[in-house]
Amino acid sequence: MSDLMKDLHTEHMVINMGPSHPVTHGTVKFLVTLDGENIVDMKVDIGYLHRGFEKMCESGTWQQVIPYTDRLNYVSPLINNVGYALAVEKLIGIEVPERCQYLRVIACELSRIADHLTNVAAGGLELGAFTAFLYFVEARELVWDLIEMLCGARVTVNFVRIGGLKNDLPQGFQDKTRAVFKECRRLWNDVDKLLTKNRIFIDRVRNVGDISAEEAIAYGFTGPCLRACGIPYDVRKAQPYLVYDRMDFEVPIGETGDNFDKYLVRMEEIQQSMKIVEQALSQLPDGPINLDLPQYRMQPKEDIYHRIDSLIFHFKTVIDGIKPPPGEVYFAVEGANGELGFYLVSDGSGKPYKCRVRPPCFPLTAAMPRLMKGRLIADIVPTFDMINMIGGECDR
Amino acid sequence: MVADLIESIAKIVFVFSVNLGFFAPVLGWVERKQSAVMQDRIGANRADIFGFTAIGLFHSLADALKVLTKEDFIPTGANRFFHTLAPFICLVPAISTFVVIPFGGRYELFGHQVNLVIADLDVGILFVFALASLATYGVVLAGWSSRSNWSLLGGLRASAQMLSYEVAMGLTIIGVLIVYGSLRLTEIGALQENFFHWGIFLQPLGFVLFLTCAIAENKRVPFDMPEAESELVAGYFTEYSGLKFVMFWMAEFLEIVTISGIVTSLFFGAWHLPFVSDQELLSLFQFAGPNGAALLAMLVNVATFFAKVIFFIWLQMTIRWTLPRFRYDQVMRLCWKMLLPLSLINILITGLVVLVL
Numbered sequence: 001m002s003d004l005m006k007d008l009h010t011e012h013m014v015i016n017m018g019p020s021h022p023v024t025h026g027t028v029k030f031l032v033t034l035d036g037e038n039i040v041d042m043k044v045d046i047g048y049l050h051r052g053f054e055k056m057c058e059s060g061t062w063q064q065v066i067p068y069t070d071r072l073n074y075v076s077p078l079i080n081n082v083g084y085a086l087a088v089e090k091l092i093g094i095e096v097p098e099r100c101q102y103l104r105v106i107a108c109e110l111s112r113i114a115d116h117l118t119n120v121a122a123g124g125l126e127l128g129a130f131t132a133f134l135y136f137v138e139a140r141e142l143v144w145d146l147i148e149m150l151c152g153a154r155v156t157v158n159f160v161r162i163g164g165l166k167n168d169l170p171q172g173f174q175d176k177t178r179a180v181f182k183e184c185r186r187l188w189n190d191v192d193k194l195l196t197k198n199r200i201f202i203d204r205v206r207n208v209g210d211i212s213a214e215e216a217i218a219y220g221f222t223g224p225c226l227r228a229c230g231i232p233y234d235v236r237k238a239q240p241y242l243v244y245d246r247m248d249f250e251v252p253i254g255e256t257g258d259n260f261d262k263y264l265v266r267m268e269e270i271q272q273s274m275k276i277v278e279q280a281l282s283q284l285p286d287g288p289i290n291l292d293l294p295q296y297r298m299q300p301k302e303d304i305y306h307r308i309d310s311l312i313f314h315f316k317t318v319i320d321g322i323k324p325p326p327g328e329v330y331f332a333v334e335g336a337n338g339e340l341g342f343y344l345v346s347d348g349s350g351k352p353y354k355c356r357v358r359p360p361c362f363p364l365t366a367a368m369p370r371l372m373k374g375r376l377i378a379d380i381v382p383t384f385d386m387i388n389m390i391g392g393e394c395d396r
Numbered sequence: 397m398v399a400d401l402i403e404s405i406a407k408i409v410f411v412f413s414v415n416l417g418f419f420a421p422v423l424g425w426v427e428r429k430q431s432a433v434m435q436d437r438i439g440a441n442r443a444d445i446f447g448f449t450a451i452g453l454f455h456s457l458a459d460a461l462k463v464l465t466k467e468d469f470i471p472t473g474a475n476r477f478f479h480t481l482a483p484f485i486c487l488v489p490a491i492s493t494f495v496v497i498p499f500g501g502r503y504e505l506f507g508h509q510v511n512l513v514i515a516d517l518d519v520g521i522l523f524v525f526a527l528a529s530l531a532t533y534g535v536v537l538a539g540w541s542s543r544s545n546w547s548l549l550g551g552l553r554a555s556a557q558m559l560s561y562e563v564a565m566g567l568t569i570i571g572v573l574i575v576y577g578s579l580r581l582t583e584i585g586a587l588q589e590n591f592f593h594w595g596i597f598l599q600p601l602g603f604v605l606f607l608t609c610a611i612a613e614n615k616r617v618p619f620d621m622p623e624a625e626s627e628l629v630a631g632y633f634t635e636y637s638g639l640k641f642v643m644f645w646m647a648e649f650l651e652i653v654t655i656s657g658i659v660t661s662l663f664f665g666a667w668h669l670p671f672v673s674d675q676e677l678l679s680l681f682q683f684a685g686p687n688g689a690a691l692l693a694m695l696v697n698v699a700t701f702f703a704k705v706i707f708f709i710w711l712q713m714t715i716r717w718t719l720p721r722f723r724y725d726q727v728m729r730l731c732w733k734m735l736l737p738l739s740l741i742n743i744l745i746t747g748l749v750v751l752v753l
Contacts, residue, residue, distance in 0.1 A: 015545045022629060037549075037724055128617045128721030134435040194718070200618055201720045377549070378627050378723045 012040055019048045023126060023381050026391035028365065030380065037376050042369040049391035057355035061321025062088055063162055065355060070156045072357060073393040075118050076111035076336040078147065080393075081160035086241060087331035087342035088162045092296060092324045100165055100289040101242045105280045107150065107159060108242075108333070109273040113184070114143045115336030115388075116224075116266040116273075123263065123385040124195060127204050132194045139187040142180045149173060162322060163297030164290030174281050181274050188270060196267070202260060209371045209383035210258035219370070220363030223338025224265045225387065229257035235334035246283070247276050262386040296322045321350025328354075337361045337388050359393040399508050407514050411494055414702070415650055421456035423649040423709065428452065430710070431717045459642075466638035471543055474635065478541035483636070483643035485534030489527040490647040490654065496520040497657040498582045500667045500697045501674060503690040512667075512698065513582055520581035521573070524658060525566060528613060531647065532558040535615075535622060535632050538644070542635035550631025553724055554622035558613060560731045565609035567739040571602040571746040572662050585666030589673050595663030601742045603663045605735055610655040611712060612727065614648060618719040621727055656708035664704050667697035 013034045018024030029045035053072070057065045069080040082104045089096065096104075121136035144154045149170055151159035159166050195201045211219075213229040226233055234251045236244040252268035254261025291297045294313035303310040326348040332341035338360030345354035364387045371383050425440070429452060432439025440452040448454075470479055497520075500512030517523050532555060539551015575598045576584045588594050596603045612619040623631035633644045660666060669677070677696060681689035722730070 013545060013548075023627065034549075037553075124720065128620065129719065130431070131435050131717050132720075134437065138436055195720070198720065200722055200726075203726055204720065204723055376723060376725060378621075381627055 017380065018045075023384055025122065026389045026394070028389060028391065028394075030368070032377065032380075034377060037378070039372050039375055039377060039380070042372050044365055044368050046365060046391075047395050049395040051392075051396065053396035054355055054357065057352050059351065061350050062324065062352060063317070063321060065352065066160060066162075067156065067158045070158055071392050072359070072396065073115070073335060073337065073340070073361075073390045074155060075390060076115035077155060077157045078107040078111040078151075078159060079115075079333060079335050079340060081157065082108050082242075083331065083333040083335070083340050084342050085160045085162050086333060087329055087344050088324065090331050091327060091329040091344055091346055092162075092322075094163060094291060094293065094296065096164060096291055097288050098243070098285050099168075099287045102280050102284050103165055103169065103289060104160065105242050105244065105247070106277050107147075109276045109280070110143055110147055110150070112336045113270055113273045113277075114140050114147070116270045117143065117184075119336075119385065119388045120191070120195075120263060120266055120270075123205075123259075123382060124191070124201075126381045126385055127201060129194065129198075129201065132191045135187045135191050135194070139184045142183055146173075146177060146180050149176060161290070161297060163293060168289050169284075177277065177281060181278070184270075184274065188267070192267065196264070204378075205259035205263060205382045205386075207256070208259050208375065208379045209262075209386060210256045211367065211371060212257070215370070216257060216367075219367045221338065221367070222363075223335065223360050224262055224269065225257070225364055226338065227251065228254035228261035228265045230255055235332050235339055239332070241331075241333060243280070244276075247279050249273075249276050249279075259382045259386045323348060323350055332358070335360050337364065337390065337393075340393075357393070357396060359390075359396065361387065361389045361394050365389045365394055403508070403510060404514070407512065408495075411499070411514055412491070415491065415494055415653060416646075419653045419709075420646050420649050421460070422453075423652065424456050424459060424645075425453055426709070427713060427716075428455065430713045434714070434717050463638050463642045468640065469635070469637040471635045473543040475541040475543070478537050479635075480640070482534045482538035482541060483640045483647075485537060486531050486647040487534075487643045487650075489531040489534075490650040493524050493527045493654045494650075494657060496523050496581055497654070497661055498585050498666060499657075499701045500694055501586060502582075503694045504686070505690050505694075506687055510694070511582065512694065516580065516582050518580050521569060521579050521584075521658075521662075524654075525562065529558075529562055531651075532562075534647075538636070539622075539632035542632075544635050546629045546634045547632050550622045550628045550634070553628075554615065554632055557615070557619070557621055557724075557727060557731075560728060561609045561612040561735075564731050564735040564739055565606060565613060567736065567743065568602050568605040568609060569662065570739075571599045571742045574743070574746050574750055575599060581661050581666075585661050585668075588665040589668050591665065591668075591670045594665040594670075599663065599742070599746065601738065602746075603659070605739050605742065606662070607655075607659060609731075609735060610659065611715065612731070614651045614655060616648065616652075616712070617716045618722050619727055620721060621724045652709055652712055653705065656705040656712070659708050660701060660704040664708075667701040669696065669700050 015032050015034055017030040017032050019027045019029045024030065027048040031043040031045060032039055033041040053068055056068055065084060066081055069084045070077040072080045117136045117140040121133045121140070124132035147157065148154045150173065151157045151166060211229060213231050216226050216229045217231065221229070222233065230253050232251050232253050237251055249272045252265050252272070254265050294310060295317065298314055298317060299310040304314045324346045326346055328343070328345045330341055330343045332339045339358065340360055341358030343356040343358065344352055347353040368384065368387065372380060428440045440455045441449050443449065443454040443458040445454055470476055495514040496517050498513035503510045535554040535558065536551045539547045539554060572584070572595055573579060576587050578584055615622050623633065633641060636644065677693045678689050681692040684692055
């Protein structure tokens with residue numbers, strides 16, 4: 001046999017997985033070297049969704065960046081909105097009213113639920129569990145209904161403003177939330193039954209894509225993928241922003257960092273986020289949602305049409321943009337995939353001098369070769385899904 | 397002589413029209429609708445003729461029209477001959493396996509013996525296996541001749557998987573053969589007249605093993621490694637389009653029917669109604685005269701057989717839409733380390749029990 005193997009001419013197969021391949025959603029290319037079914041080497045080729053986000057930001061006013069941030073992680077755009085707005089507010093040195101902070105928490109958590117639902121659903125789909133996929137997509141549709149009710153759009157929300165919000169809670173939002181969460185919990189239980197104790201599913205994800213906590217930190221993991229390794233790092237707890245310190249929620253962690261732990265962490269975070277939304281809705285104080293600082297936040301239309309000073313401020317903030325003092329700032333929020341950071345530099349003009357994003361999925365995607373070398377080609381499927389690379393955010 | 401000829405032609409026409417004319421298109425609809433029901437969706441309902449949608453049934457017609465007008469694409473560098481041949485090698489065995497499956501018993505009609513099976517081979521079940529293994533060549537050829545890496549990987553997976561599962565599948569039915577002492581499917585069917593002599597009661601383990609192996613052999617979820625769309629795009633038929641693609645698709649659906657037919661024949665009392673023997677059935681229809689009684693009994697038996705077949709089709713569809721997919725090495729491990737030893741144990745136990753009784 002060994003003689004035969006020696007004489008037999010074999011060579012590795014180099015195969016392009018992507019950019020147009022069912023598993024590489026988010027548009028990425030894996031250059032995989034295969035020995036039979038085993039992965040000998042893997043190169044990740046990103047950048048297919050590069051739009052020049054950071055450069056585009058420099059050509060618009062500070063406020064005009066917000067719609068661009070919708071397109072970063074397009075599965076949870078509200079978190080991007082909030083993250084950017086908080087960074088700019090930190091740069092200016094202002095804090096939004098309490099009601100606005102609560103509403104931003106609600107918006108963030110709804111987005112997080114939608115993101116995790118999508119992620120787990122896609123994981124099921126790619127492993128052939130099409131039914132689990134559709135159950136969670138149905139749940140996501142319901143959450144998107146809520147988001148649509150809140151801000152009028154389902155994906156490109158453009159909801160948050162620097163120093164406030166586009167609008168207040170609509171009528172009947174609380175009742176609708178209660179109904180939607182009831183349905184979401186039912187679907188969550190269905191999927192839990194379909195996947196969590198399913199032997200085939202466990203076999204596919206257990207001990208695949210595992211990484212030690214030290215290595216995960218070295219790679220720069222954050223979010224559910226880091227928590228699956230057993231590190232309870234969550235920006236919402238570590239550096240509480242908005243009113244997260246008033247919320248009672250837990251940070252689920254895993255042990256081995258394999259795909260099953262990442263799945264379980266995400267499933268539990270869906271539950272925790274629903275809890276947070278319910279708490280925020282019950283604690284929601286009355287009051288304004290916008291800052292009363294006309295040089296940063298537009299006055300109500302009523303004033304703009306009837307008061308000359310409001311009109312002047314409106315004109316100046318629209319044409320020149322708001323003018324934060326010169327300086328630089330880094331602010332991170334807990335995105336659905338991990339730490340979503342904004343590094344902003346202001347030169348005192350109406351446009352950002354620099355707007356750099358720290359996308360959580362960039363380091364995660366960079367670890368793909370480490371996670372996949374020596375594994376089977378089929379292991380790419382659950383691992384890449386649980387990494388949850390979002391092209392819009394990773395490539396910008 | 398003429399009567400024999402007419403009988404044969406009638407049976408062939410019947411089986412082929414049921415399989416190709418009814419099951420193949422309707423299964424496409426069933427797959428869509430059943431998955432829709434399981435997933436809180438509405439399912440296919442848009443294709444209509446003059447505003448009638450017939451709950452989505454016209455989609456099969458629309459599909460047929462679509463594939464007939466599609467470009468027949470052969471990639472550059474592909475082996476044109478084998479690329480064209482492969483779908484035929486897949487489809488022909490899938491169609492012809494049904495000839496040895498009895499869909500009814502023996503009846504005396506107008507002084508003529510009618511045996512409701514196209515070819516009553518004395519090696520019936522072996523013929524099924526022989527043809528099933530031929531289909532493997534179609535898949536492997538399709539994977540190899542497409543000159544695509546994905547197809548090649550799919551073809552390799554298919555060859556390993558289908559060959560392995562044939563071994564396990566062959567061993568699982570040996571228990572059945574020991575119990576009934578025949579390879580002839582009509583005889584096995586006839587011996588299951590008594591409800592408690594059905595294969596599922598005599599060979600419960602054999603039934604589970606056989607069904608598992610049969611689904612794996614048919615390459616459907618959870619065993620669809622060769623076409624695993626999230627890993628290998630579409631596996632061995634990635635480079636196929638139009639009619640050739642549909643031939644693979646039809647082969648898969650016809651194999652579902654064939655598997656259901658074999659499972660019914662071997663384990664579920666073939667054409668027999670539970671608790672009703674052939675004699676009782678005939679005496680039930682005594683009022684119609686001897687010929688009429690035989691005819692009615694025949695209809696009841698054929699209907700029973702196809703009802704059971706439809707039940708197993710439903711079961712396979714439910715499994716397909718419930719479970720996620722195995723990984724390739726797990727499928728092979730399941731076959732060689734679990735199903736094979738279990739089927740050997742099954743043979744041992746069956747042998748001992750038969751010896752003792």
